[in-house]
Structures are given as structure tokens and as C-alpha cells.
Amino acid sequence: MSNILEIKGVNKTFGGLHALQDVNLQIEEGETHAIIGPNGAGKSTLLNCCIGRLIPDNGSVTFNGKNMIGMEAHDINHAGMVRVFQTPEIFPELTLLENVMIPALAKRDGTFKFNPFKSLLKETAIHEEAMATLADFNLDRFHDHHAGSMSRGDKRRLELAMGLIQHPTLLLLDEPTAGMARHDTNATIDLLKSGKMGEMTKVIIEHDMHVVFSLADRISVLARGHIIATGTPEEIKNDPKVKEAYLGEQEDE
Amino acid sequence: MMKNLIKSNTVIMLIFAAVVLTAPMWTAPIGANYPDLLQKFAIFGIFAVGYNILFGLTGYLSFGHAAFLGIGSYTAVWSFKLLTMNVVPAIILAVIVSGIFALIIGYLSLRRSGIYFSILTLAFAQMAYSLAYSVLTPITNGETGLQLEQQDPRIIDSMFGVVVTDGLPSTNLFGTLMSGYSGFYVAAAFLIFAFYISLKIFRSPFGMKLLAIKSNQTRMKYTGFNTKPYLLTAFIISGMYAGLAGGLLASIDPLAGAERMQWTASGEVVLMTIMGGVGTLIGPLLGAGIIKYLENIFSALNKSELTEIFSFMPEWLQTIVVNISNVFVGEGWHLTLGALFMLIVIFLPGGVMEGVTKIKDFILGIFGKGEDNRTAEIEGEAK
Numbered sequence: 001m002s003n004i005l006e007i008k009g010v011n012k013t014f015g016g017l018h019a020l021q022d023v024n025l026q027i028e029e030g031e032t033h034a035i036i037g038p039n040g041a042g043k044s045t046l047l048n049c050c051i052g053r054l055i056p057d058n059g060s061v062t063f064n065g066k067n068m069i070g071m072e073a074h075d076i077n078h079a080g081m082v083r084v085f086q087t088p089e090i091f092p093e094l095t096l097l098e099n100v101m102i103p104a105l106a107k108r109d110g111t112f113k114f115n116p117f118k119s120l121l122k123e124t125a126i127h128e129e130a131m132a133t134l135a136d137f138n139l140d141r142f143h144d145h146h147a148g149s150m151s152r153g154d155k156r157r158l159e160l161a162m163g164l165i166q167h168p169t170l171l172l173l174d175e176p177t178a179g180m181a182r183h184d185t186n187a188t189i190d191l192l193k194s195g196k197m198g199e200m201t202k203v204i205i206e207h208d209m210h211v212v213f214s215l216a217d218r219i220s221v222l223a224r225g226h227i228i229a230t231g232t233p234e235e236i237k238n239d240p241k242v243k244e245a246y247l248g249e250q251e252d253e
Numbered sequence: 254m255m256k257n258l259i260k261s262n263t264v265i266m267l268i269f270a271a272v273v274l275t276a277p278m279w280t281a282p283i284g285a286n287y288p289d290l291l292q293k294f295a296i297f298g299i300f301a302v303g304y305n306i307l308f309g310l311t312g313y314l315s316f317g318h319a320a321f322l323g324i325g326s327y328t329a330v331w332s333f334k335l336l337t338m339n340v341v342p343a344i345i346l347a348v349i350v351s352g353i354f355a356l357i358i359g360y361l362s363l364r365r366s367g368i369y370f371s372i373l374t375l376a377f378a379q380m381a382y383s384l385a386y387s388v389l390t391p392i393t394n395g396e397t398g399l400q401l402e403q404q405d406p407r408i409i410d411s412m413f414g415v416v417v418t419d420g421l422p423s424t425n426l427f428g429t430l431m432s433g434y435s436g437f438y439v440a441a442a443f444l445i446f447a448f449y450i451s452l453k454i455f456r457s458p459f460g461m462k463l464l465a466i467k468s469n470q471t472r473m474k475y476t477g478f479n480t481k482p483y484l485l486t487a488f489i490i491s492g493m494y495a496g497l498a499g500g501l502l503a504s505i506d507p508l509a510g511a512e513r514m515q516w517t518a519s520g521e522v523v524l525m526t527i528m529g530g531v532g533t534l535i536g537p538l539l540g541a542g543i544i545k546y547l548e549n550i551f552s553a554l555n556k557s558e559l560t561e562i563f564s565f566m567p568e569w570l571q572t573i574v575v576n577i578s579n580v581f582v583g584e585g586w587h588l589t590l591g592a593l594f595m596l597i598v599i600f601l602p603g604g605v606m607e608g609v610t611k612i613k614d615f616i617l618g619i620f621g622k623g624e625d626n627r628t629a630e631i632e633g634e635a636k
Contacts, residue, residue, distance in 0.1 A: 051475065077477035089475070091468035094461075102465050105458050106477035114486055116454040119262075123458060162476070 004029045004170055004201055005050070005081070010059030012045055019045045020056070021225040027170065032192075032202045034212045037222035038245075043205045044086075046222065047172055051083045052076045064169060074111045080169030084162075086178055088155035092148025096139055096158060099147045100130040103162045133165045136195065153184045157191070164197060171197075173204045177211050189214050221245065262456070266449055273441045277434065285546055288433045293545045295440035296501045299447045301525040301537035303494020306451060307487050308523070309532035310460060312467035316371045316519050317358070317378030321351040321492040323385065323514030325499025327392070330399045330509045337409035338422045340431055340439070340504040347500025348493045355492025359485050366470070378519050385511035398510035424504050436505045443501060447494060448538070454490070455534055463487055464532075495522075524590070528597050530606030539605050544590065551589050554582035 005027040012020040019042045027033050035043050048054040050061055052073040061068040063081050071079070091099050104126045109115075134140040137157045142150065147158060156176065163171055176192065177185040185208065191197055192204075192215055206212050212219060213233050220230040223245040229236060236242055272279075276294070280286040285294075304318055325347035332343035362373040385393040393399055401421050410422075424431040426439055454460045466473050466480050473480050503509055512518070525544050530536025559575045559582065566574060581589045601607045 072479070073474040074477050074479045077475060083475055085472075085475075089469060089472040091465045091472065093468045094465060098461060098465070102462065102473075103476045105462065109458070111477060111479035112482040114459060116450075116457045116459045116490075118457050118459075119453075120456050120458060120461060126458075166477070 002029050003027065004064060005203070006060070006062045007046070007050070008060045008062070010046070010049060010056045010061065012042075012049060012054060012056050018225050020049070023059070023222075023225070023227055025220055025227060025230070027201065027203055028218075030199070030201055031217040032204065032215050034204045034206055034216035034219045035222055036206060036209075036212055036219060041222040042225045043222055044174065047083065047174055047203075047205060050076075050172060051081060077106065077166070078111065081172065082163050082166050082168035082170070083172040084159050084174065084176060086174040088152070088159050090147045090155055090158055090162070092146065094147060095144050096134060096147055096150070097127075097130055097143040099158055100133050100161050100165055101126055104129055104133075104165045107166050129165065133161050136164070137161045137191065153180055156180065157188070160188075160191065160197070164200075167196075169201065171200050171202045173202060173206075175205055175207060177206070177208055185211060262449075262452060265452065266445070269448055270445050273445055274438070276441070277437070283546070285549070288437050290545065290549050291434075291437040292440050292501075292505050293549075294542050295437060295444045296498050296505075297522075297525065297541040297545055298444050298538045299440075299501070300495055300498035300522050301529065301541040302444075302447055302451050303491045303498070304522045305491075305526050305531065305533075305537040306454060306494070307491035308526055309537070310455070310463035310467060311484055311487050313363075313366070313484060313488070314371045314523065315362075315374040315488070315491070316516065316523065317362075317374035317376075317381075318491065318495050318522055319516070319518035320358070320378035320381040320514050321355055321495035322499040322502070322518065323381065323509065323511065324351045324354050325496035326503040326509035326513055327385075327399055327499075328496070329500040329503035330401070330507055331392075333401055333407075333424060333503075333507050334399075334405040335408060337407055338415075338424050339409075340424050340426050340500075342409075343424075343504055344443075344497065344500040347496045347503070349496075351496025351499065352489055352493040355489045355496075356485070359488035359492065363481060363484050363488065375516060375519070378514060379516055382511055382514040382516070385514060393509070393511060395511070398508050401507050424507050431504050440501050440505070443497060447497065448534075452534060459483075459486075524594055528594060528604055530604030533604070533606040536604050536606040543605065547589065547593070548586060551582050551586035552584075555579075 003026040005025075007023055007025040010020055010023045011018070023042075023046060025035075025046075035046065037043055045054060049056045050063075050068065052068065052071055052075075055069060063076075063079055066079060068076055068079070068081070091102065094102070101123070105123075108126065131140055131143065134143055137160060139154065139157060139161065142154070147155065150158065160173075160176065163173075173192075177188050180188065189211055192202070202215075204212070204215060216233055218231065219233055219236045221228050221236060221239075221242050228245055229239045229242050231239065273295070276291055277286050280291065285291070300318075300322060304315070307318075308314055328347040328350040329340075329343035332346050336342055358374065358377045362370055362377065365373060386395055403417055403421060407415070407422070415422075426435075429435050431439060462473070462478065462483060466478075466483060470480055499509075499513070502513070521544065525540035526537045527540070528543060529538065529540025556575065556579050559578055560571065563571045563574050563578075579585075581592075597604060601611075603610075
């Protein structure tokens with residue numbers, strides 16, 4: 001399998017804090033790769049370095065053969081790497097349908113398109129695609145509700161829909177089930193496993209071990225800015241270093 | 254079915270055009286049916302409708318849009334002086350020149366957002382105002398304001414052999430003078446056109462993206478949009494609307510002064526938009542109409558007229574009432590405007606349009622036909 005994302009020797013410091021130290025990570029095409037680690041291990045920093053929110057001090061981030069460092073967030077999106085946020089980043093004043101139409105328009109129109117005289121009513125293809133995607137996430141009956149008025153779980157599913165409609169080459173999910181009830185968590189796991197979402201290459205940052213072991217093909221463990229282990233769920237479960245750094249503590253909680 | 258019909262662009266435009274063009278008739282009962290005031294309604298309506306494309310759709314609050322109004326006016330007067338007394342080139346040039354200035358000022362101001370953006374636009378407008386008063390006197394004629402003169406070159410007019418022998422020439426549209434009702438109808442035609450463009454923008458994917466930027470700009474960036482050019486385009490369009498309004502002001506009264514660019518003038522369009530209803534199609538137009546109408550009434554009143562109005566009261570009460578209300582009229586009319594603005598913002602944050610919606614819902618509620626507006630709109634979009 002070919003590597004779709006390659007992170008090589010990435011370092012990032014915030015003042016005296018060495019958040020990422022010489023991080024190397026390869027994401028293979030088609031896999032679901034989970035990144036786990038205790039709080040403050042640098043998981044979100046790593047994700048932010050991939051999507052252009054942060055610029056690493058050194059090292060390289062190569063996606064589909066292209067260097068991503070220094071690229072604008074919108075260009076990284078068009079390169080095919082799309083992020084789903086931890087706290088729902090939606091358009092609260094717009095309807096659910098419009099929330100999903102926006103990323104679909106981004107996919108079609110590129111970073112900028114001036115079409116003030118085209119009627120939204122004539123965007124039937126985008127409209128149908130958005131409705132179908134909402135239906136995939138069981139949100140279609142709320143299509144005319146304002147996104148801001150939805151429950152937290154619905155907002156997170158809307159986020160997933162917004163990510164999915166762009167058909168990304170790589171989907172980065174930042175704690176997709178954080179703050180969800182067990183029932184919603186299981187529903188989200190099913191969503192991420194099945195259909196189009198299932199086939200997609202995904203990187204998942206997650207605290208919930210149940211989610212990680214249900215979804216991941218491979219797992220990388222990040223602790224104090226280092227990747228201490230990468231392997232299949234079985235290998236990670238039995239890795240003494242991981243047990244020491246992470247799993248042991250976690251089980252005690 | 255009926256709802257969809259009402260939502261169709263053609264129907265909206267037909268109703269809108271009919272309402273605007275019959276304004277001289279339906280404004281008669283409120284005593285506003287004279288050309289000067291009607292012209293102001295139309296021109297400041299254009300200004301507010303354009304301002305709403307920036308403020309209403311993207312949420313960027315510009316405090317310097319009067320600069321573009323002023324630039325439009327100066328450009329138009331120069332066109333009258335140098336080219337021709339015909340208003341067509343004057344208005345076209347006013348729109349183009351103010352668009353160029355909007356490009357520059359917008360490019361610089363949009364490097365920041367929120368309050369810093371507002372302050373930057375305010376600073377640029379005040380700079381324009383000060384420059385017009387001082388350094389740029391050769392272009393703006395400073396305090397006196399830019400005026401027509403009999404010996405102006407008017408190249409195009411003189412090519413066609415139009416010679417002015419006595420007095421100042423008048424602005425015209427291919428021979429029709431721009432004064433009185435004809436001036437209003439020209440302004441009204443531009444208003445209808447300006448409103449149509451605004452309607453199209455509101456209902457386009459472009460407009461929806463602008464609304465999404467207002468809602469969550471960070472998300473737009475991670476969704477793959479370069480938000481800067483979107484914001485700049487909206488800024489330029491609204492600047493061109495302001496230039497059009499400025500050009501029309503100069504076409505009706507060919508005189509341009511720096512006070513048109515002052516920050517109070519920029520503030521006025523903000524008030525119009527908020528008072529009418531930010532982000533609604535028709536709200537800013539209502540706001541412009543209400544403010545210009547009330548200004549016309551209150552600023553014309555004086556003490557003796559107040560005494561007459563309150564003459565039915567006993568003398569001691571009349572004296573008190575006249576003395577108090579005198580503060581709110583004439584020069585003090587801005588006090589009335591301020592009070593009215595506060596009342597509206599406190600009780601109807603969505604402006605007059607929110608009041609209209611509330612009344613409509615109330616009436617529909619009585620007939621048991623309460624229906625979520627938004628639902629109907631989306632269903633309309635779906636078809």
C-alpha cells in the first residue's frame with residue numbers, strides 16, 4: 001500500500017514546551033489510523049500542523065506527494081485533506097441543508113468564484129447531493145432547521161456530513177465522539193465503519209478506547225510529544241511501553 | 254403555490270417597481286410627495302441597499318462608506334465640468350471611480366476583522382474628508398465645495414455645439430432636465446436596478462457563501478474557501494452602490510462638498526440599515542425612507558410652529574411642552590433620531606422588518622395559519 005500522508009521529523013515548540021518531538025508517521029491509503037495518547041500528548045498539535053493551522057518548526061508533511069507546510073488552509077482542503085472538528089464548527093445561522101451545500105459548493109467552485117447572478121434555485125445537482133448526504137446521516141428531516149438550534153450530537157453528525165460531501169482523500173477526525181452519550185457513540189462508530197465513510201482513509205484522534213479499538217486498522221501512540229509505538233490494535237494492546245505510558249493509567253481511572 | 258409565486262424574482266421586481274414608481278401618489282397622504290424628498294428616498298435607498306450587501310451579508314461593519322458617496326459626487330461633478338452635462342457618463346464614472354477607491358480601501362481594511370476593520374474604514378473615510386478639505390483643494394475646491402462654472406470646458410457638449418451663454422448649464426438625461434419629478438424617476442429607475450442586483454446577489458451561491466462567512470469565517474477557510482476575495486468583492490460592490498448614490502446626488506444638484514464624506518454621514522447609513530433590518534432585502538430601504546422622512550419633518554420645525562401645534566393646551570403647559578420638544582427639532586433633530594434608534598434597537602433588534610414579521614405572524618396566528626417562514630422559503634428553494 002502506498003502512503004497517502006507522510007509526516008517526517010516534525011518538531012513544534014510553544015515557548016519552552018516541546019509539544020512535538022521528531023514525530024514520524026505514515027498513513028496508508030484506505031486505512032483507519034487512530035492516534036491516541038494522554039491529554040497534552042500533542043495530538044491536536046499534530047493535526048493542526050497537518051491542516052495549516054500551525055506551522056511546524058521543522059520536518060515535513062507530505063500529502064499525496066505534495067508538501068503541505070506553509071500552504072493556506074483552503075488550499076490544503078482542495079488538496080483533499082479535510083478536517084472534522086472536535087467542537088462542532090458549523091454555520092449556526094444557516095440551515096442544515098445550507099451547511100452541507102457550502103462544502104459541496106467549495107468542492108465545485110474552488111477557493112473563489114464570483115457568480116452573483118446565478119440563482120440558488122438552479123443549483124439542483126448540489127441541492128440533491130446535499131439532501132442525499134443529509135439522509136445518510138439521518139438528518140434530512142431537519143434540513144430546514146437552523147444548525148445552531150440542533151443538539152450537540154446532531155451538530156457532530158452534521159460536521160461529519162460536511163466533511164463527507166467533499167469526498168476527501170483523507171479525513172481527519174478530531175475526537176468524533178467526545179461528549180456523546182454511549183448510544184450516540186455507537187451510532188457514530190457504525191457510521192464511520194459503513195458505506196462511503198468506511199472506505200475512506202481516516203485519521204482519528206480519540207480518547208475513548210472502545211471507539212479506537214472498534215474502528216482502527218492501525219494505532220499510533222503519542223506521549224509527551226513522541227510517537228512511542230505504531231501497530232495493529234493487538235500489537236498496541238500488548239506493547240509494554242504503551243501499557244506503561246498510557247493504557248495502564250487509563251484503566252485505573 | 255401562492256407563496257412560491259410571491260417568492261419569484263419576477264413577481265418581486267414587478268411589485269417593487271410598481272411601488273417605487275407610484276411613490277409620488279402614495280406618499281401624498283403623509284405629505285412626502287414632493288420631488289426633493291422623493292429623490293432623497295431613492296438615492297439614500299440605493300446607498301443603504303448597497304451597504305447591506307457588505308454589512309448584512311458578511312457582517313463586516315464599515316464606518317466609512319460615506320467616503321465612496323463623496324467620491325462618487327466629486328467624480329460626477331468633474332464629469333459635468335470636463336465632459337458633458339449629460340448624467341449618464343457622470344454616473345458611470347462615479348461608479349467606476351468609487352469602485353477603484355473601494356478596491357484600495359477594502360484591500361487594506363480587510364486585513365483586519367471586527368472592530369479593527371470598522372476603525373480602519375473610519376480612519377480612511379476621515380482621511381478622505383480631511384484631504385478633501387485641505388490638500389486636495391484644487392480637485393475638491395475645499396470648503397466651498399466643487400461647483401459648476403460657465404467657462405467649464407465640457408468637451409463633449411462643445412463638440413456637439415452646445416454653448417451656454419447665460420447662467421449655469423443644467424444636468425440632463427439626453428435633454429430631459431434632472432430637476433423635479435424627472436430627477437426622481439431617473440433615481441427611481443436606478444433604485445429598481447440596484448435592488449434587482451441586490452436581490453440576485455442575495456439569492457445566489459455567492460450570497461450564501463457571504464452569509465456563511467458572517468456565520469463562521471474560520472470554518473469557511475477549512476471548508477476550502479479563500480474568504481478574502483469574497484469579502485473584498487462584497488466591499489467593492491457596496492462601495493460602487495455608494496458611488497452610484499453619490500453620482501445621483503450630484504446629478505440632481507451638481508455640487509459636491511466634503512461634508513458628504515464626514516463620519517456622521519457614514520454613521521447615517523449604518524443607522525438606516527440597522528433601523529430597517531440588517532440582512533433583509535427591503536429593510537435598509539425602509540430605514541433610509543424613515544430616516545429621511547423624519548429628518549424632513551423634524552428638522553423643518555421651529556419654536557413658533559411648535560407653539561402653533563400645541564396651541565390647544567393651557568398656556569403654562571404649552572410653554573413647558575414647547576420648550577422641551579424644541580430641543581428635539583430643527584438642529585436638534587439628531588436627538589430624535591438617536592432616541593428612535595435606541596427604541597428600535599432595544600425593542601426590535603431586527604429592525605422594522607422584525608416588527609413587520611411579528612405583526613404578520615400575529616395576524617396569521619389569529620387565522621390559525623401560523624407557518625414557519627423559513628420552511629416555506631426552503632421548500633421554495635427545493636422546487
